[in-house]
Amino acid sequence: MTVVACLKWLTPHDADDRFGGISPADSSALEWALRLGEQRGEDVLAITVGPAAADTALRDALACGAQRAIRVDAVDELLSTDVAAAIASAIDGVDVSYVCCGDYSLDRGTGSVPAFLAAQIEARQALGLIEVVLGSDVIALRRLDGGRRERLRVDAPAVLSVEGATATLRRAPLSGALAARNATIEVVAGPVGSHLPTARRPYRPRARVLPPPKGGTLERVQSLLSGGAATKSHGVPVELSPDEAAERILAALDEWGYA
Amino acid sequence: MAERSTDFDAIVVGAGPAGSCAAIELARAGKSVLLIERGPFPGSKNMYGGVVYPRILDELIPQWWEEAPIQRWVTRRSTMIMTPTQALTIDFRSQNWAAPPYNGATAYRPDFDHWLANKATDAGAQLLCSTVVTGVLRDSAGNVTGVRTDRPDGDLTAKVVIACDGVNSFIAKEVGLYGKADASNYTLGVKETLALPKETIDERFGVRGREGVDIEVVGCTEGVNGGGFVYTNLDTVSLGVVLKLPKLAAQKKRPEEIIASFKKHPAIAPLIEGAELKEYSAHVIPEAGYKMFPKLVGPGLLVAGDAAALCLAAGIWLEGVNFAMASGMYAGRAAAQALTRGNTGPDGLKPYLTMLDTSFVLKDHQKLQEIPHLVLSDRVQNQYPGFIANIVERMFRVDNPTPKPGLRRILLEERKRAGIRWRDLLRDGRTGMKGFG
Structure with a gap:
């Protein structure tokens, strides 16, 4: 079987390919793919959908320990459904156990490719993971709204999308770095032409669901006008020893859903 | 994926101008050469903002000006003597420098170094980026046999190592080619x-x-x-x-x-x-030039570019990249010859010194060896600018009805006002003439 790591090549605005790279979330995904491959004794396949410059990311993955690399050749920006379909097509015939993706890319990504990919390859999905534990089972901790968490046992075949902080990509060994420079990258033809809407609109951040304001009319108006600051709790002054203060902070963070 | 050898004929540390030119020479001579760069691409760590004089590239890359990523060709050179309220500028312009084969050019080094390193890989050198050399490998006799990098299983071996690792060359220092730092x-x-x-x-x-x-x-x-x-x-x-x-x-x-x-x-x-x-x-x-040079040849090791302190800071001549490219080129050439002869010991690598000695690299530095100290001396820095600017100000100031003073009188008065002793003036003039003359 094979563990697949999906990587997205990004080039900063107004910069050339020398400054390109993958997002921290994708680096993290690659590391999880490598760990899964080692634990399960499976090969790791790195795949990307992008231009020739993206070979750099694949070579880095090979240097770190991936056994195989595929680039779906695509120059234009694509819809998430098209990217997922292209990846699914490229790994058709591969006996996939897990697919590791970053939760979303830095170029205003929507984080939807992993979900579409799971649908395409008919695999389970565990998305937006903030912790992965590899034991006899793959246990993943998933971030939910409102600071809540969901702990899942994820059996293969499954698509995992992880946040950047879940793992640090290993340093490629020298032998891997040397070999990867001339390693073979399989290139398959990808979708042609842009499938994105031609009309570009200004960037708008994603909508967030907020709880309805509490209290009377005046307080609600004040809350709306002040962005919530007027009705926000300003905390409770406490006098504690350093140890107690640290405990109190951790308890508060836990209560707010950050732990 | 097939494992590759970690043994090379030569390893060049640092993909700046010196390193890339060394790698070009070695690769063209048919030697296996690995060029190691600590940044994600050649030039990525560079902050240089000066003028490049690439004439020496005529030997390596004919018609280099047709493809080198330069910003502007320098056609105006100005030397300005400044005090807080005055400025005297000697300005020279030549349109001869605006056409091939050109003279100097401003360049962004991330672009220039990247281009030059590509020439090395085109010639057959292997480039390894994002890799820091942390030390040298030596045999029991003390000969350099390779380098250690910061990567896991990061040892590389070679018959010759060329250190082009910049001004703080840890390699040259580790091998003992530098004296006490000053x-x-x-x-x-x-x-x-x-x-x-x-x-x-x-x-x-x-x-x-x-x-x-x-x-x-x-x-x-x-x-x-x-x-x-x-x-x-x-x-x-x-x-x-x-x-x-x-x-x-x-x-x-x-x-x-x-x-x-x-x-x-x-x-x-x-x-x-x-x-x-x-x-x-x-x-x-x-900046100290000739007087701070390390030993340029060690056992199995050559040093080039800033690592060898080959930077010319001689007042009207402020050059470094051309010295780096030339020294790198000669280091690569000498290493290739030594490899062909099968003698990469200190004797086998000595022709590097001869090449430098017979070229502008050491000739210019030898001739101008006193100039960096003169230019950075307290008198040149703190007394002469005001002295010269005051002379010029008085020359052009109209003090009517007082008649114009003679230039000799202005000079004597301003020398006295600046507190410059005749013997210091003469000594500095003699040093300057010896270097520039």
């Missing part, structure tokens, strides 16, 4: 890159198209021995100062304050008015 041999170069529209730069600096300007300034560093510079790129201006390290420390001044004062000078401020700061960077420069 801070007075170094300056701190501090540079701002300031963005302006190309048309504005053209208008303010009096140039057109790809023509560019190089302004070198003395007397602009608030009593800290050093100098200033202004170079035009296409749509940015590189402006900065170089500061002698012990003086900077002794006077407890901040380099950014000295740059800010330089930018406010009436002779500089109009040139950069409205510019947007894009980058601020600093780097140590080996």
Whole structure:
């Protein structure tokens, strides 16, 4: 079987390919793919959908320990459904156990490719993971709204999308770095032409669901006008020893859903 | 994926101009050569903002000017003597430098170094980026047999190592080629890159198209021995100062304050008015020239470029990249010959010294060996700018009804006012003539 790591090549605005790279979330995904491959004794396949410059990311993955690399050749920006379909097509015939993706890319990504990919390859999905534990089972901790968490046992075949902080990509060994420079990258033809809407609109951040304001009319108006600051709790002054203060902070963070 | 050998004929540490030229020579001679760069790509760690004189590239890359990523060809060279309220500029312009084979050019080193390293890989050298060399490998006899890198299983072996690892060459120091470090041999170069529209730069600096300007300034560093510079790129201006390290420390001044004062000078401020700061960077420069050179050849090791302190800071001549490219080229050539002969010991690598000795690399440094100290001396830095500027001011000042004073009288009076002794003036003049003459 094979563990697949999906990587997205990004080039900063107004910069050339020398400054390109993958997002921290994708680096993290690659590391999880490598760990899964080692634990399960499976090969790791790195795949990307992008231009020739993206070979750099694949070579880095090979240097770190991936056994195989595929680039779906695509120059234009694509819809998430098209990217997922292209990846699914490229790994058709591969006996996939897990697919590791970053939760979303830095170029205003929507984080939807992993979900579409799971649908395409008919695999389970565990998305937006903030912790992965590899034991006899793959246990993943998933971030939910409102600071809540969901702990899942994820059996293969499954698509995992992880946040950047879940793992640090290993340093490629020298032998891997040397070999990867001339390693073979399989290139398959990808979708042609842009499938994105031609009309570009200004960037708008994603909508967030907020709880309805509490209290009377005046307080609600004040809350709306002040962005919530007027009705926000300003905390409770406490006098504690350093140890107690640290405990109190951790308890508060836990209560707010950050732990 | 097939494992590759970690043994090479030669390893070149540092993909700057020296390293890439060394790698080009070795690869063209058919040797297996690995060029190691600590940054993600060649030039990525560079902050250089000066003028490149690539004439030496004629030997390596014919018609290099047709493809080298330069910003502007320098057609105006100005030397400015500055006091807080005065500025005397000697300005030279030549349109001969605006056409092939050109003379000097401003360049962004991330572009220039990347281009030059590509020439090395085109020739067959292997480039390994994002890899830091942390030390050398040696056999029981002390001969350098390779390098250790910061990667897991990171040892590489080679018959020759060429250290082009920059001004703080840890390799040359580890092998004992440098003596005790002396801070007075170094300056701190501090540079701002300031963005302006190309048309504005053209208008303010009096140039057109790809023509560019190089302004070198003395007397602009608030009593800290050093100098200033202004170079035009296409749509940015590189402006900065170089500061002698012990003086900077002794006077407890901040380099950014000295740059800010330089930018406010009436002779500089109009040139950069409205510019947007894009980058601020600093780097140590080996300025003492010939007198600070390390041993350039060790057992299985050659040193080139800034690692060998091959930077010429001789007042009117401020050059480094050309010395780096030439020394790298000769190091690569000598290493290739030694490999062919099968003798990479100190004797086998000695022709490197002969090549440097018979070229401009050491000839210029030998001839100008006293000049860096003269240029950075207290008199040249703190007394002569005011002395010269006052003479010129009085020459052009009209004091009617007082009749014009004779030039001799002005000179004598201003010498006295500046507190310069005749014997010091004569001694400095003699040193200058010996170097420049």
